[in-house]
Amino acid sequence: MADADDIRAIPRLTTDAERRHLKGLTRTVLAGVNGGDAFSPVTRVEKAVLSKYGSISFPDHFIPLDVAVELDRFADAPTLIGGAAAMLGYRLVPTGDADDAHQLTVADAQSVAKETSEVVTLLLTLLASGKKLDAADRQSVMKEVVEAKASLYRVVNKLSGGAA
Known part of the structure; x- marks a missing residue:
């Protein structure tokens, strides 16, 4: 009988870099919707499992397709599916x-004005405080950046005739 690590020896069609990119996208979108606390009540997955989907510490745990669609809808931008x-x-x-x-x-x-100004305002406030940014600060900035990206994505999509 093969041990559990044998599965990793099978050639995969995605690269390590692509899988890390998917993990990063998942982590970014989750941060942008206030994390698993905000998203888990509207999906079938609990907060702890959502965290694994975005963590490189769990290389074989990826967000299921239905949950990715729900997360993109919740974030109001097709970041995961588009990626x-x-x-x-x-x-x-x-x-x-x-x-x-x-x-x-x-x-x-x-x-666009509202969302991008929220990023700038938060960054200026945090930088003016003179303190080193902690995990909560970074998560707050990431949330605002993801919201701004979603707003900009909608504009780019309209300008390109839906070819973004």
């Missing part, structure tokens, strides 16, 4: 009425 599509050489294109779906609105500009 996986990019690894395969594809890009996501939104469905719907092309004319309406790709029109920039004042709300888009307001969202």
